[in-house]
Amino acid sequence: MTVAPAPAGRDRRTPDGRRSRRSxxxxxxxxxxxxxxxxxxAIFGVFILYPAVNGFNISRFDSTNARTFTPxxxxxxxxxxxxxxFFDAARATAIFVFAFVVLxxxxxxxxxxxxxxxxxxxxxxxxxxxxxxxxxxxxxGLIWSWILERQSGALNSLLGGIGLPEPGWLVDGPLALxxxxxxxxxxxxxxxxxxxxxxxxxxxxxxYEAARMDGxxxxxxxxxxxxxxxxxxxxxxxxxxxxxxxxxxxxxYTLTGGGPLGATTLMVQYIYEHAFRTxxxxxxxxxxxxxxxxxxxxLTVLNFLYGRRKESV
Numbered sequence: 560m561t562v563a564p565a566p567a568g569r570d571r572r573t574p575d576g577r578r579s580r581r582s583x584x585x586x587x588x589x590x591x592x593x594x595x596x597x598x599x600x601a602i603f604g605v606f607i608l609y610p611a612v613n614g615f616n617i618s619r620f621d622s623t624n625a626r627t628f629t630p631x632x633x634x635x636x637x638x639x640x641x642x643x644x645f646f647d648a649a650r651a652t653a654i655f656v657f658a659f660v661v662l663x664x665x666x667x668x669x670x671x672x673x674x675x676x677x678x679x680x681x682x683x684x685x686x687x688x689x690x691x692x693x694x695x696x697x698x699x700g701l702i703w704s705w706i707l708e709r710q711s712g713a714l715n716s717l718l719g720g721i722g723l724p725e726p727g728w729l730v731d732g733p734l735a736l737x738x739x740x741x742x743x744x745x746x747x748x749x750x751x752x753x754x755x756x757x758x759x760x761x762x763x764x765x766x767y768e769a770a771r772m773d774g775x776x777x778x779x780x781x782x783x784x785x786x787x788x789x790x791x792x793x794x795x796x797x798x799x800x801x802x803x804x805x806x807x808x809x810x811x812y813t814l815t816g817g818g819p820l821g822a823t824t825l826m827v828q829y830i831y832e833h834a835f836r837t838x839x840x841x842x843x844x845x846x847x848x849x850x851x852x853x854x855x856x857x858l859t860v861l862n863f864l865y866g867r868r869k870e871s872v
Contacts, residue, residue, distance in 0.1 A: 611852065617845035625841055635846035645847065647821055648829040655740055655825060656804035662744045663751050663800040664793060670748065671755035672785075689749035696746065700813030703742050704729065729815050732822030739811050739823050746810060747803060751796045758792030759785070794866035798859055805855050826851050 618635055620628035639645050674685050691699065706713045707728035715725040729735050762785065770780045808827035811817070817824035817832075824832075826847065834844035 614845045614848050614852070617841060618849050619842070621840070621842040623839045623841070625839075628842075631842060635842045636850075638843060639846055639850065644821065644824075645829060648824050648826050651736060651821075651823065652805065652825045654736065655743070655807065656801060658740045659743050659804040659807075660797055660800045662740065663748055664796055666744065666748050667751035667755045667796055668789070668793070670752040671759050672781075674752065675756055675759050688752055691746045692749045694746070696810040697813050699742065699746050700810035703738070703810075704814050707738060730819050732819055735815050735819060735823050739807075739814060742810060742814060743804070743807055747800065751800060754796055754799075755789070755792060758789050762788045791866065794862060798862050801858060801862070802855055805851060 617628070619630060619632060621631045621635070622628045670688060674681060674688070678684075694702075707715075709715060709725065709727045709730055712728070714728070719725050726734060728738050766784050766788075767780055770784060775783070806827055807825055808831065811823055811825065812828060815823045817828050830844045830847045830851065833840045833847065
């Protein structure tokens with residue numbers, strides 16, 4: 560009788576008496592994946608993690624030159640919660656994020672459903688909807704500010720040419736906030752559509768075939784098959800769009816500058832202006848960034864836990 564050779568690696572006993580096998584992979588091969596991600600993690604730690612942690616520390620001080628820091632305890636937070644400008648920025652941010660997340664999620668589902676159908680020119684439309692994602696946010700803001708400029712903008716020139724009113728898109732507060740929501744959605748929805756398309760293509764087509772055999776309509780298939788199976792992807796889009804909404808700044812700054820009268824000043828711009836514009840208030844800006852971080856982190860965790868609970872039901 561031929562005895563098969565023992566596999567590589569040495570056997571050893573676990574505390575409960577069972578036999579386990581020590582990995583035969585050389586230590587340098589086990590270490591290689593960690594070495595490959597080390598440069599990226601080092602950059603992340605130095606430029607992202609350390610400044611974020613240091614922001615908590617700076618929020619306990621007052622400084623106007625970033626060289627001398629005076630301890631003030633929790634005074635910066637007290638000043639924030641008594642600042643009407645801060646509450647205006649927080650309110651505008653809440654409106655922007657809510658509308659941006661809802662529009663991004665709904666439109667990305669609708670576009671994903673449309674662009675996964677066997678329609679003529681599907682590849683062209685996929686590229687067209689994804690193109691804004693590739694543009695610089697600063698360029699996006701400049702393009703739309705030229706289009707929506709009240710006196711000589713392309714849109715108002717077109718509306719005036721056909722005898723329609725010429726709204727002040729960027730000079731009326733509520734209208735300007737609506738414009739920023741629209742532009743933000745236009746700029747990001749292509750990326751979220753791509754994620755939704757991946758989720759749709761991962762759904763087993765046999766479910767739809769069985770539903771059609773049972774006489775289910777298109778709406779019933781969407782409601783009872785597509786939406787439930789697409790839920791994990793939807794939560795990914797919701798979390799990503801929520802984070803992007805809270806961090807919105809660059810395209811808004813070049814589009815409206817935060818105006819008119821602060822109507823489109825969101826939290827990131829509030830932090831930026833107090834940190835880099837006279838009078839400089841680093842501690843107050845750091846306190847605002849801490850509140851923004853806690854808000855984003857808390858809402859992300861809640862969304863994640865809610866999504867996990869839904870998946871387990």
